[in-house]
Amino acid sequence: MDGDSVKLIGFWASPPVLRVKWALALKGIEYQYVEEDLSNKSDMLLNYNPVYKKVPVLVHQGKPLAESLLILEYIDETWKQNPLLPHSPYERAHARFWSKFVDDKCVPTVIAAFSKGGEEQQKAAEEARENLKMLEVGLEGKRFFGGDKIGFVDIAIGWLPYWIGIVEEIVGMNLIDADSMPKLNSWFHAFLDIPIIKECMPPHDKLLNHTKAFLQVLTSSSSP
Amino acid sequence: MGESEVKVIGKWSSPYVMRVKIALRIKSIEHEHFEETLNPKSDLLLKSNPVYAKVPVLIHHGKPISESLIIVEYIDETWSNDNSPSILPSDPYDRALARFWATYIDEKWFPSMKSIITVETEEEREPYYKVLEEVVERVEDAFGKCSKGKPFFGGDSVGFLDIAFGSFLGWLRVTESLYGRKVLVEAKAPSLVKWAERFADDPAVKGLIPDHDKLVEISKPLQIKWRALAAIGKKY
Numbered sequence: 477m478d479g480d481s482v483k484l485i486g487f488w489a490s491p492p493v494l495r496v497k498w499a500l501a502l503k504g505i506e507y508q509y510v511e512e513d514l515s516n517k518s519d520m521l522l523n524y525n526p527v528y529k530k531v532p533v534l535v536h537q538g539k540p541l542a543e544s545l546l547i548l549e550y551i552d553e554t555w556k557q558n559p560l561l562p563h564s565p566y567e568r569a570h571a572r573f574w575s576k577f578v579d580d581k582c583v584p585t586v587i588a589a590f591s592k593g594g595e596e597q598q599k600a601a602e603e604a605r606e607n608l609k610m611l612e613v614g615l616e617g618k619r620f621f622g623g624d625k626i627g628f629v630d631i632a633i634g635w636l637p638y639w640i641g642i643v644e645e646i647v648g649m650n651l652i653d654a655d656s657m658p659k660l661n662s663w664f665h666a667f668l669d670i671p672i673i674k675e676c677m678p679p680h681d682k683l684l685n686h687t688k689a690f691l692q693v694l695t696s697s698s699s700p
Numbered sequence: 701m702g703e704s705e706v707k708v709i710g711k712w713s714s715p716y717v718m719r720v721k722i723a724l725r726i727k728s729i730e731h732e733h734f735e736e737t738l739n740p741k742s743d744l745l746l747k748s749n750p751v752y753a754k755v756p757v758l759i760h761h762g763k764p765i766s767e768s769l770i771i772v773e774y775i776d777e778t779w780s781n782d783n784s785p786s787i788l789p790s791d792p793y794d795r796a797l798a799r800f801w802a803t804y805i806d807e808k809w810f811p812s813m814k815s816i817i818t819v820e821t822e823e824e825r826e827p828y829y830k831v832l833e834e835v836v837e838r839v840e841d842a843f844g845k846c847s848k849g850k851p852f853f854g855g856d857s858v859g860f861l862d863i864a865f866g867s868f869l870g871w872l873r874v875t876e877s878l879y880g881r882k883v884l885v886e887a888k889a890p891s892l893v894k895w896a897e898r899f900a901d902d903p904a905v906k907g908l909i910p911d912h913d914k915l916v917e918i919s920k921p922l923q924i925k926w927r928a929l930a931a932i933g934k935k936y
Contacts, residue, residue, distance in 0.1 A: 527804060527838065539793055546799050553792040565777035569765045576767060577751060610751060 482507035483535040485521055487514050488678050489686045491635040492544035493532040497676040498631040499548050503555045545575055545632060552628070560628040574614045574621065575632035582607045582636065589651060590643045591694040597649075604651055612659045619666060630667055637664040638677065642687050706731040707759040709745055711738060713910050713918055715810065715867040716768035717756040722863050723772045723787055726904045727779040769802055772863060785857045794846070795860075798853065801842050802864035808835050809868055813875050817919060818926040825879065832883045839865060840889040847891075851898050858904045866899040870909045874919050877912075 484500065484507050486493035500507055512521055512531050524533045524540035533540050534547045536554070541547050552560040561568050585607050588600035614621050614629065621629035637660070640651050654661045667673060706724070708731050710717035724731055736745055736755050748757045748764035757764050758771045760778070765771050776787040788795050812828040812835075819825055846853045846861060853861035876882050886893050899905055929935070 536793075541793070541796050541800070543800055543803065546796050546803070549799065550792050550796040553795065565774050566760075566763055566765070568777065569770050569774040572770045572773070573751075573765070573767055576770070581751075 480537065481535075483510060484508070485510045485512050485524065485533040485535070486531045487512050489683055490531055491639060492530075494635050494676060494678070495544045495631055496532045496534060496547050496551070498634070498673060499551045499560060501672050501676055502558050502560070502626075502631070503551060504557065505551070505555055545572075545579070548628060548632065560622075560631065562622070562627065570614070571621070571628045574611065574629050577607075578611070578633045578636060582611070582633075586636070586640060586643075586651065587694070589649065590647050590691060593695075601649060601651065605656070608652060608660060609657055612657060615659045615663055620663060626667065626670065626673075630663075631673075634664070634667045634673065638668065639683075639687070642680070642684055643691065645684065646688055646691060705759075705761070707734060708732070709734045709736050709742075709748060709757040709759070710755045711736050713915060714755055715871055716754075718867040718870075718908050718910075719768045719863050720756045720758055720771050720775070721908050722858065722867070722904050723775040725908070726787060726858065727775060727784045729775070729779060768867075769799075769806070769860075769864065772860060776860075786859075787854070787863070788860045789854065797842075797846060798860045798864075801839065801846070801853075801861050805835065805839065805865050805868070808832075809865075810871070813868070813871055814926060816875055817878065817923050818930055820927075822879075829881065829883065833888070836883060836889050836892065840892050843891050843895060847895075852895065858899065858902050862895075862899055866896070866905065869896055869900065870912070870915055873912055874915045877916065878919065 482500070482505055484493070484496055486496070486509060488511060510520075512518060514531070517529060521531065521533065522529055524535065525531075525542040528542055530542065532544055532547060533542050534550070535541075536550075541550055548560060561571055582604070585600060585604040589597060589604040592600050611633070618624075620626045621633070626634075637652055644650055644652075652660060652664070668677075706729055708717070708720055708724070710720070710733060712735065734742070734744060736742055738745075738755070741753050745755070745757065746753055748759060749755075749766040752766060754766065756768055756771060757766045758774065759765075760774075765774050772787060780786065789798060808831055812831040815828045816825050816832075819828070842861075843853060847855065850856055852858050853865070858866075872884060876884075884892060884896060900909055
């Protein structure tokens with residue numbers, strides 16, 4: 477049905493785009509995917525997301541939406557099958573809290589841990605580990621953040637350990653290890669084992685090369 | 701229904717705490733207020749918000765929730781019946797738009813206002829004024845789209861985006877009076893200027909915007925604190 481058409485504008489290596497792909501896959505929603513060249517942004521993207529000019533953008537019934545976590549909530553509210561957010565307001569508040577925590581605190585400290593040097597790097601790595609360890613609170617007594625099945629938080633943050641693993645390969649530093657973060661570690665492996673999750677992941681080697689280039693830009697632009 | 705204990709850990713001067721207060725008022729929920737000193741941080745705060753140790757925190761049935769916009773959504777979802785207005789719109793796309801603009805405002809507004817107060821010279825303030833002016837321009841435009849001709853972003857009554865943006869009006873006035881430069885002006889944002897008056901006068905909001913002179917008074921020690929942090933390269 478044309479009126480119901482769903483379009484996702486994305487970039488293959490973008491974690492926020494991956495979140496949306498997972499949500500659409502979990503709900504069984506058909507969509508048209510448009511790969512954006514971020515070094516040469518299309519008029520379409522700039523038109524749909526004039527504020528941030530970023531991917532992902534979801535276009536549904538001709539109306540565009542930006543910001544991945546908001547898109548996830550929109551998807552969950554529009555297509556009711558396989559709910560992503562929990563039912564109770566308290567658990568929903570916590571799901572939103574942890575997802576935001578990853579974006580606001582974990583990601584910047586992880587990036588700092590990988591892009592700084594010397595003593596600053598040690599400090600950043602410590603902070604990153606502390607933040608990651610905090611996530612284990614959300615896993616208390618559960619297999620996934622969503623409980624027995626994956627939910628909102630799992631797909632909001634499931635990309636992070638994968639990316640961290642890739643950067644760990646490049647930089648030779650360990651942020652998530654089985655001993656200090658056992659719950660996070662088992663969650664991550666269980667999450668990645670799910671076929672629908674695996675299917676959407678960008679290929680390892682391609683992502684490795686892309687991330688190497690990205691890190692080089694980061695480290696050359698950060699102050700000594 | 702047991703209107704069980706609802707507590708708010710807050711600070712009188714915090715725009716984020718104000719959001720929670722407005723939401724509770726819209727739903728006619730009585731609550732107990734703990735005024736947080738923040739220096740040192742109370743045990744209650746550290747226990748209720750171990751991740752950020754910040755206000756506001758809402759404690760309902762003994763369970764804490766933090767982050768102001770998340771708390772507002774929680775309030776809307778928990779007390780959702782025919783007796784009180786909805787805070788978020790009902791249509792999913794409108795809800796997404798309200799959240800989008802609220803998040804945008806959070807990213808840009810207060811950090812820029814803080815910087816205006818913190819940096820030393822007019823030259824240094826200029827780029828932050830530019831950010832605020834851009835936000836005003838975009839939000840003026842958003843107002844047209846969200847309100848659809850009605851008095852508030854939320855339509856007939858104060859809603860999510862009204863709360864998100866309106867909570868900053870107190871501190872905006874302080875910033876404007878400190879340096880004599882207005883940001884929310886009729887020429888650039890005619891709808892928002894009128895909206896701001898309606899917002900401040902609305903029963904859900906009246907009395908919750910902190911007293912201007914008191915805010916100006918605390919802006920001075922805050923300025924000293926933020927400048928000291930900035931001087932040692934720390935985030936203020």
